[in-house]
Amino acid sequence: MITRRQMILGLLSAAGTGFYPGLLKAGANTLLGAMSGWVFEPDRLRALLAAADRVLPGVVAAGFEDYINYWLIKEPFNRAADWKPLLNIGAVHLDRVARKRHKRAFADCKSEQQDELLSSFQLGEISARHFSSNAFFQRLAMVCAESFLSDPKYGGNRAQVGWHLIGHHACWWAPRRKLPAGLPAY
Amino acid sequence: MGKAEQTDVVVIGSGAGGAPVAVTLSEAGARVIVLERGPSYTIRDFTHDEVAICRRDFFVPFPYPGHSPHTIRKRGQNSYHLTNEGWVGVCVGGGTVHMSGFTYRLKESDLRLRSMTGGIAGADIVDWPISMDELLPYYDLYEARCGVSGQAGVNPTETRRRPFPLPALRPHPVARLVDQAAGKLGFHSFPTPRAILSAPYGGRPPCNYCGFCGEYGCENGSKSSVAASLLPQAQKTGRCQVRPGCMVTRILTDKDDRATGVVYLDKKGEERKLEARVVVLAATAIESARLLLMSKNGRFPLGLANRSGLVGKNLTFSTFGKGTSIFERHELEKKLGSEGMDLPFLQRSVQDDYWNEKNGLLLPKGGTYNFLLHHPNPINAAVRLMMESKWSLWGQKLKDRLREYFHDELWVEFEVFGEFLPHSGCYVDLDPQVKDGFGLPVARISNLHHPASDEVNKFCVRRGMDILEAMRPAAKKVWPFTWSSTTYHLQHGTCRFGSDPSRSVLNPDCMTHDVHNLYITDGSFMPSSGAVPATPTIMANSFRVAEKIAGRFLRREIPA
DSSP states (O other): OOOHHHHHHHHHSGGGTTSOHHHHHHHHHHHHHHHTTOSOOHHHHHHHHHHHHHHSTTTTTTTHHHHHHTGGGSTTGGGSTTHHHHHHHHHHHHHHHHHHHHSSOGGGSOHHHHHHHHHHHHTTOOEETTEEHHHHHHHHHHHHHHHHHSOGGGSSSGGGHHHHHHTSOTTSSSTTOOOOTTSOOO | OOOOEEEEEEEEOOSTTHHHHHHHHHHTTOOEEEEOSSOOOOGGGOOOOHHHHHSSSSSSOOSSTTSOOEEEEOTTOSSOEEEOTTOOOOSTTGGGSSOOOBOOOOOHHHHTHHHHHTOOTTOOOOOOSSOHHHHHHHHHHHHHHHTOBOOTTOOTTOOOSSOOSBOOOOOOTHHHHHHHHHHHTTOOEEOOOBSBOSSOBTTBOOOOOOOOOTTSOOTTSOBOOTTTTHHHHHHHTTSEEEETTOEEEEEEEOTTSOEEEEEEEOTTSOEEEEEEEEEEEOSOHHHHHHHHHHTOBTTBTTSTTOTTSOTTOSOEEEEEEEEEEEEEHHHHHHHHOSTTTTOOOOOEEEOTTSBOGGGOSSSOBOEEEEEEEOOOOHHHHHHHHHHHTTTOOOTHHHHHHHHHHHHHEEEEEEEEEEOOOOOTTOEEEEEEEEEOTTSOEEEEEEOOOOHHHHHHHHHHHHHHHHHHHHOSSOOSEEEEEEEEEEEEEEEEOTTOBOSOTTTOSBOTTSBBSSOTTEEEOSGGGOSSOOSSOSHHHHHHHHHHHHHHHHHHHHTTOSOO
């Protein structure tokens, strides 16, 4: 996960020395996203990232932020117009319910509390006007799977950790080619 | 609109229905222009990028207003909603580019459904106006020109006189277990014929067994899509042009009810007119009906070539069922050895009860059982695992399950393709409210199943489950995944052919009864769906019709 501060520092530092080039690129993209007004509000993003890491542990370290904050708003993905509003409103409700039950933002709750809250969303127990909590949960879970198991060029399967978990390279043409040993175990 | 361009033949749609006409007529000497609304891809565009290709709009449009949605009303629904169902590959080569390439032929019982059943209450079934003998040579022609692999003489119900041009693809070792289980139950399993090259053919390389066939384009050029096979052959004549990004908005006719050409929007969105001596429509059963209905004029107030009122009626799809079993990989390796365990195709089919008078049901049919391994798509697998758990699978449990799925398990499945009886509850018309990005009304699909089709599909899923359960070593879990659902990309029937102009849209040569130089060569002509995917039948018929058109040109029956 790159914060905006890191990203701007990265851009300001001389050609990103010591910086992973992919990260620099993703940072620049996120900045473009922020400038175009597409990026999630910081509080909502924080809630989404916290929730995503409970739904599919490791997904945030693998670049979930880049995936939702850059690729979902880029052609042709931004044309799937219902994704962002649903995640956005879902993040608002995550925080709202967390504050009601535990008096703090979702991201500040303990892991068990977050899991319990997410279970309520998954089961559709959160009622709010024009909002289906289980539809939000399903969309979030789908985006997590997409980010974690897609081509690393989208930023969400950094160092191919998702493919390492499942043991084959979905984007290579060779059938079920095993990954070389020595990659970090996720 | 600029000055009209002129050609001999304009073909609308470059897929399974359009390409055989384009190649046959351009080789016969006609100038052919193929208009395709989608883009033209090369094999460099075909990657295994699951997000871009399967989960976005690479092949089919997004279902949002302003794009090109369809609207649909299914069983149990009172209103129509936006969908992308009913779209088939929108690109040069159409659905053949991202098909799996199962190339079964129809059988005599499909063409004689009415006389063999004596009619079924509530279903509008008719016999085909042509016989299997008329179609058979064109199946052979299709297989030879495109490249189809398979093994002849092992399917007791098959309709063929010649061997396949190519031997069958290498099967996964589990095929041996399917053979044993099917044999135990008295079935004859046979290698699934595929439009995939098992050896070099026509300058194209053989399959590399990556397993990304269905939903993907083949980056190897081994899948026998028309974009890899027929269209380059047509272009080689120098008389055939394929124009991507050209959306036909209207077919024009004159006061003598002759088609004079088409109006289309080119890549830049500019309206152009193309005059032609013959117009061939092959834009899929749903989109062809939509174009005819949009092309209504003073002489055809109900839609072009629609004096029978049947354009868009009798829409059929394929009924679909699926059963799944999970095998322990190490148990299989113990029995079968580890060699070939990474091969992607199971390559076995069963058609023994294709015509089945003993099933005790209203429709005495079975279907086609196609055994296969689960698609290698990882995101799809993760989402399916979550869905099947009703989304209770998440967190560390999800990661553990993913690891187990990919490392320790082998999912063996069967799909059932079944007869979809035509009836008044399944049709396509124009949506009065929803418009696409061009401002044109979108196709509105009403899909109800005839109860007899559903019964047969359920019956077939039970049969398929018997085979899965009879496999040894036994699977650790077997369950029916779905039944009586619809395969929307297999679509037929909206302009059925027949001899009686009041009961059909096309004559037996697939020329419209009302407009004598307008032909339709996609799945629209089929009055019954059959219990197999229709692509080879559409292509065989398209070759047949192309020869009829060429004959009319030679006999000078088509005025300049």
